[in-house]
Amino acid sequence: MAQFEHLSLKRLQGELVRRKPPGFGGGVGRERQAHGAKISNEVAAVLDEHAAQTAGVEGVDPSLILRLEIAGLIDESEWGRLGLTVLSEDQNKTLLLFANDKELQLFRLRLESYMAGTPTGQKNPPYAGFIDAIESVGFSQPKDRIGRSLLSLGIANPDDFDDEEVYLLDVELFHPAANDMAEIFVYRLGSALGHKLIKWVFKSAGI
Structure with missing residues (x-):
């Protein structure tokens, strides 16, 4: 049997840092x-702005995409x-969050429960x-x-584009739950950018 020199092992000094499990980050002090x-108020402003956009474009129902700044860890499953x-x-x-519910009803219910105070026998308000991990809510x-x-x-920024330049761009569209909604998204893009481009988008997206 071949003989191999044993490797010298060094003892690790100090404590191992444990990986944090998914969930909420702590340490953010808030006045509830x-x-x-x-x-x-920020959620209400977002909904008002989205309603104004919807009313301003006849026949078009724009998606609601939120822009949130967070100060802690929030597991994706919570969203x-x-x-x-x-x-x-x-x-x-x-x-950036795509809202399937354009009224954000469940989000607002959590806010209401949070603001209602701490139930008897508990240390913190619900949610x-x-x-606490949310710093701000805005409109994308x-x-x-x-x-x-x-x-x-x-x-x-959009203003940085040069009107005299020709740009070759990849356009990424978020796929909603239903294929018919995806076709509506692509149709809106075609209406905005032109018929020839939309044919290319259909082909590249495999729709």
């Missing part, structure tokens, strides 16, 4: 009523329970970990949908 009122789908998350803890802006390739060209 003030924070709850702030988030509630799913509220009818929200995570589209993207950047390093600055900013989330305190969830609401066009600049939030500009990808890394355009950013590398110095295009960070």
Whole structure:
């Protein structure tokens, strides 16, 4: 049998750092009523802005995409329970969320429970970990949908595009639950950008 020199092993000093399980981040101190009122007002403003957009475009029902800044960890499944789908998350803890429920009813119910106070026998209001981890709620802006390739060209806002330049772009559409809704999304894009481009989008998306 071949003989091999044993490897020398060193004892690890100190404690192992345990990986945090999915859930809510701690350590965010909030004054419940003030924070709850702030988030509630921001949600109301988002719904008002979305309603104004819907009323301003005849025959078009635009998607509701939220832009949230968070100060803690929120598991993606929690958003799913509220009818929200995570589209993207950047390093600055900013989330873009697609709302299946354009009234955000379940989200607002959690806010109401949180603001109602701490039930008898409990230490914190309902959903305190969830609401405390939310820094702000806003409406997604066009600049939030500009990808890394355009950013590398110095295009960070729609106004940065040069009207004299021709751009070859990939357009990514979020696929909703139903195929007929996906076709509506593509149709809207075609109406905005032109018939020839929309044929290419249909082919590349495999719809």
